[in-house]
Amino acid sequence: MNESAExxxxxxxxxxxxxxxxxxxxxLLKREVWEHSALWIAPLIVSAALIVGAIFARAYLTRAxxxxxxxxxxxxxxxxxxxxxxxxxxxxVMQSFVMSVVLWFYATACLYNERRDRxxxxxxxxxxxxxxxxxxxxxxxxxxxxxxxxxxxxxxTLVASGIVAIPRVSGPSPLNMWDGGAWLRAEAFSFVxxxxxxxxxxxxxxxxxxVSAWARRNVQLWALxxxxxxxxxxxxxxxxxxxxxxxxxLGPGWQARGEEWFERLFTGPFYNASGGSSPPGGQIxxxxxxxxxxxxxxxxxxxxxxxxxxxxxxxxxxxxxxx
Amino acid sequence: xxxxxxxRNLSKAYGANRALDGVSFSVESGRIVGxxxxxxAGKTTALKGILGLADFDGDLSVxxxxxxxxxxxxxxxxxxxxxxxxxxxWMRVRNxxxxxxxxxxxxxxxxxxxxxxxxxxxxxxxxxxxxxxxxTQLHLAxxxxxxxxxxxxxxxxxxxxxxxxRQFYDTLLNDYFDKERTILITTHQVEEIEHLLTDVIxxxxxxxxxxxxxxxxxxxxxxxxxxxDNLSRARELHPFYEREVFGRTALxxxxxxxxxxEPLGEVRPPSIADLFVAKMQGRDAGRAPPxxxxxxxxxxxxxxxxxxx
Numbered sequence: 001m002n003e004s005a006e007x008x009x010x011x012x013x014x015x016x017x018x019x020x021x022x023x024x025x026x027x028l029l030k031r032e033v034w035e036h037s038a039l040w041i042a043p044l045i046v047s048a049a050l051i052v053g054a055i056f057a058r059a060y061l062t063r064a065x066x067x068x069x070x071x072x073x074x075x076x077x078x079x080x081x082x083x084x085x086x087x088x089x090x091x092x093v094m095q096s097f098v099m100s101v102v103l104w105f106y107a108t109a110c111l112y113n114e115r116r117d118r119x120x121x122x123x124x125x126x127x128x129x130x131x132x133x134x135x136x137x138x139x140x141x142x143x144x145x146x147x148x149x150x151x152x153x154x155x156x157t158l159v160a161s162g163i164v165a166i167p168r169v170s171g172p173s174p175l176n177m178w179d180g181g182a183w184l185r186a187e188a189f190s191f192v193x194x195x196x197x198x199x200x201x202x203x204x205x206x207x208x209x210x211v212s213a214w215a216r217r218n219v220q221l222w223a224l225x226x227x228x229x230x231x232x233x234x235x236x237x238x239x240x241x242x243x244x245x246x247x248x249x250l251g252p253g254w255q256a257r258g259e260e261w262f263e264r265l266f267t268g269p270f271y272n273a274s275g276g277s278s279p280p281g282g283q284i285x286x287x288x289x290x291x292x293x294x295x296x297x298x299x300x301x302x303x304x305x306x307x308x309x310x311x312x313x314x315x316x317x318x319x320x321x322x323x
Numbered sequence: 324x325x326x327x328x329x330x331r332n333l334s335k336a337y338g339a340n341r342a343l344d345g346v347s348f349s350v351e352s353g354r355i356v357g358x359x360x361x362x363x364a365g366k367t368t369a370l371k372g373i374l375g376l377a378d379f380d381g382d383l384s385v386x387x388x389x390x391x392x393x394x395x396x397x398x399x400x401x402x403x404x405x406x407x408x409x410x411x412x413w414m415r416v417r418n419x420x421x422x423x424x425x426x427x428x429x430x431x432x433x434x435x436x437x438x439x440x441x442x443x444x445x446x447x448x449x450x451x452x453x454x455x456x457x458x459t460q461l462h463l464a465x466x467x468x469x470x471x472x473x474x475x476x477x478x479x480x481x482x483x484x485x486x487x488x489r490q491f492y493d494t495l496l497n498d499y500f501d502k503e504r505t506i507l508i509t510t511h512q513v514e515e516i517e518h519l520l521t522d523v524i525x526x527x528x529x530x531x532x533x534x535x536x537x538x539x540x541x542x543x544x545x546x547x548x549x550x551x552d553n554l555s556r557a558r559e560l561h562p563f564y565e566r567e568v569f570g571r572t573a574l575x576x577x578x579x580x581x582x583x584x585e586p587l588g589e590v591r592p593p594s595i596a597d598l599f600v601a602k603m604q605g606r607d608a609g610r611a612p613p614x615x616x617x618x619x620x621x622x623x624x625x626x627x628x629x630x631x632x
Contacts, residue, residue, distance in 0.1 A: 027425025034418050035411065117412060121405035122462075124376060126426050127398035318394075321377040 024128055028136035029144060036110065039140065042102045043149045046095050047156040054160035081182035088157050088186035095153045096197070103141050104223075107208035110137045111317060112219045130318040134209065138310060141205045146198050154187060196293040203302040204250070206309035213316040249302070325352045326384075327473055327505045328373060333381040334529075335368050342368040343379065344529035350522070352472070353502040357516055358509040359599055360526035366509040369526070370477050373507070374403055386472060399428060402466045403475035410462055412451035416444055423465050435468035438498070456487035463491060467499050474499070476508045480515065488515055495519075517595035525602050532602045541592035545581065547574045549588035557587050564605030575601040 033040060111134070114120040123133065161178055208223055215222040230243040293299075328350040335343040343365045350356050358366050371377035375390030375397060383390060388397045410419065416439070423430045439446070442460045450458055459480065466474065480488040496519050500506060510516055523540075525532040535543070548571050549557045558565075560583065562574035575593050576584065584590045593601065 022424075022426055022428050024426045027422055030425070031418075031422055034415070035413055114411070118405070118409045119411035121376075121403075121409040122411065124374075125398065125403045125405070126423065127395055127428070128426050129395040319378065321371065 024132060025136060025139075028128065028133060029140060032110065032137060032140045032144075035113075036106050036140075038102050039106060039145050040148065042098055043095055043152045046098050047152055050091055050094070050156050051160055051163065054163040058164045058166060080179040084161070084179045084182040085186040087161060088183060088190060091153050091157050091160070092190045092194075095149050095156075096194070099145065099149045103145060103205065104208065106145075107137075107141055107205050108212050108219045108223050110140075111209060111212035111313065112215060115320075131314045134213070134310060134314045134317060137209060138206065141209075142198055142202060146194055150191060150194055153190075157183070157187075192293065196299070199303060200299055202306040203309065206306035206313070210309045210313040210316065213313045213320070326350070327352050327354075327386060328507070329382075329384040330369075330372075331382040333369065333372055333379050333383060335365075335372065335377070335379040341529045343372075345381075346526070346529065346531055348524055348531060348534050350505060350507060352505050354521045355500065355506045355508070355519055356522040356524060357513075357520040357595075358507065358524045358526055359511065359513050359595070360509075361511055361603065363528075364526040365529040366526055367477055368529075370403070370475055370507070370509060374401065374475060400471055401473045401475065402469050402471040403477065404459075404462050404466060404479045406478045406481050410450045410458055412449070414450050415446070416448050416450070416453075416461060417446040419450070419461065419465060420446070423469070427469055429470040430465075431468045431470065435464045438464040438467060438494075456483050459483060459487060459491060463494060467494070472504060474504065474506045476506065478510055479508070480510075480512070492516060492519055513596040513599050514594075520595065523595055525599055527603055533598070537595070540595070540598065543577055544593050544598055545576050545579055545584055545590055546593035546597060547576065547584045547588050547590050548572070549574065553587040557584075560584070564601030566600075573597070575605065 114123060161183075165178060211222045212219055226242075226246065230240070230246065233239055233242045326349050328348075330349065331347050333343050333346045334341070342363075346365070346369065358369060360366050368377065368379075372379040372383055373385055373390060375385075375394035378391070385397060386400050390397055414422075420432055420435055423435075424432045439461070442457065442464075444453060444457050444461055444464075450461070453461065480491050483491070492515065495506065508516055508520075517537075520537055522534075522536050524534045547557055547562070548568075550571055554572050557572070557574050560576060560579060562576050564575040566573050571588075575598065581590055
């Protein structure tokens with residue numbers, strides 16, 4: 001690509017000799033991270049809070065439950081699997097919640113702020129297409145941030161579990177709540193869950209980007225404007241199709257198969273415990289059937305709608321002139 | 324010399340307000356063209372058309388490309404500073420360099436850094452911490468380090484103090500401009516830039532009042548300064564503008580020769596600033612009617628603009 005860019009540049013102006021290779025998409029992604037520092041700071045704050053929580057938990061748990069350790073080697077395997085899975089799921093849910101809030105504000109701000117402070121005139125003075133710009137923002141919301149949050153959460157879980165397991169200098173030894181197999185399975189589950197959630201909410205993200213590119217002011221109000229339609233529908237027709245549909249779209253619809261997994265995820269260890277040893281990893285993944293989440297046709301319809309919203313956002317950014 | 328900008332019959336209306344009304348002009352390479360007009364004359368509208376930022380009616384070609392459909396490619400060869408303070412306030416100076424380096428194939432980071440090292444701007448500073456003048460310096464450093472063929476400046480020194488303004492234009496002229504490049508500047512502060520322009524386009528109410536090279540101005544326009552004794556004789560030669568200064572009267576003529584005027588008083592070419600005021604307030608000003616007026620007159624004014632080239 002760089003080579004062809006050079007060729008085109010040379011063709012355009014014969015006197016031109018220098019055309020430095022560029023990394024536009026990487027640079028655009030960097031811009032988002034510089035501009036919206038909440039994207040990377042917020043997960044770290046949540047992690048810090050969770051680790052502080054783990055420090056307290058360790059001090060408290062080892063004092064409050066000295067009996068459960070006693071002369072036993074440690075809690076039973078099913079308890080350990082439960083607690084490991086619980087930690088992964090709890091941490092993941094907390095981080096996901098914060099991430100949703102951060103991404104909501106990111107998506108509504110990222111194409112709006114640059115128009116409000118007129119810096120769009122600077123961005124537009126660079127040879128970067130509107131499609132690339134909008135795409136970079138979608139990539140931040142759909143891939144970079146979720147992946148980053150996932151990794152931060154993963155490390156946090158390990159650190160917090162390690163803290164809980166630190167042996168005491170004297171007194172009763174700490175609870176060993178760790179089950180490596182359960183951890184691996186829970187992380188794999190979380191990852192698929194996250195991917196499905198991100199894809200499920202892609203039309204919402206794209207809609208917020210469109211509103212962000214379009215609204216002249218009060219971008220948050222515009223983002224919430226479909227809620228007004230719900231009220232209108234209620235009053236005018238006495239029906240609630242829209243609200244039912246929106247709740248489905250905004251709710252965890254990607255979990256159509258998820259509840260089943262959830263059950264397996266938690267009950268799995270007990271079945272295993274009764275069966276004796278923990279099943280090999282391959283069997284666990286087979287039992288989870290993570291790919292079933294992708295069978296929901298609404299997921300794919302949503303992605304098509306997201307593509308339309310994105311296209312519109314690109315057009316609006318390209319042709320709207322309100323500076 | 325090649326044609327950098329070719330505009331034919333540009334029109335643009337914002338509601339009932341016709342910001343541009345059938346404007347035609349062309350800009351050759353290696354020129355520094357000032358688009359001069361009062362606020363609301365259509366200067367920024369014209370620039371937005373050239374930069375492909377806004378829609379318009381008419382034909383426009385910039386470096387042989389259509390700015391509407393080939394904007395992204397065009398931006399490799401065209402730079403612009405919209406006005407001061409459009410650099411994002413959250414950005415660090417270092418990030419600004421990183422960004423332009425990352426997206427612009429013709430950016431020379433060393434050159435930008437060299438320019439910045441001559442200022443008080445630190446790389447770790449955020450734009451919001453810089454003074455208005457420093458933001459302009461930073462923007463200029465970024466733009467000067469881009470090897471572009473056309474530089475468009477829209478009121479680039481608005482709100483800056485004299486020192487920064489002077490420095491801005493000196494840098495532009497000394498460190499940037501050469502025969503390969505073209506600079507298009509809009510401003511309503513004529514005095515600031517008249518010494519560096521090679522061409523002027525006067526724009527008022529969406530019409531071109533004058534389009535000329537600076538060299539050609541003395542051939543068409545002369546300013547005569549007379550005492551009270553010669554005033555009536557001077558008026559007989561139909562000046563289109565007159566102004567009283569310290570008891571003497573300065574009259575500006577179009578199409579008169581040095582020989583005709585010399586016997587009456589002191590003759591010299593009008594400054595661009597004086598000519599601008601004369602064109603805006605003098606007899607000619609009536610030729611550009613308000614936007615809501617008849618539609619016959621605008622085409623005449625546009626014709627005049629073209630004919631004056």
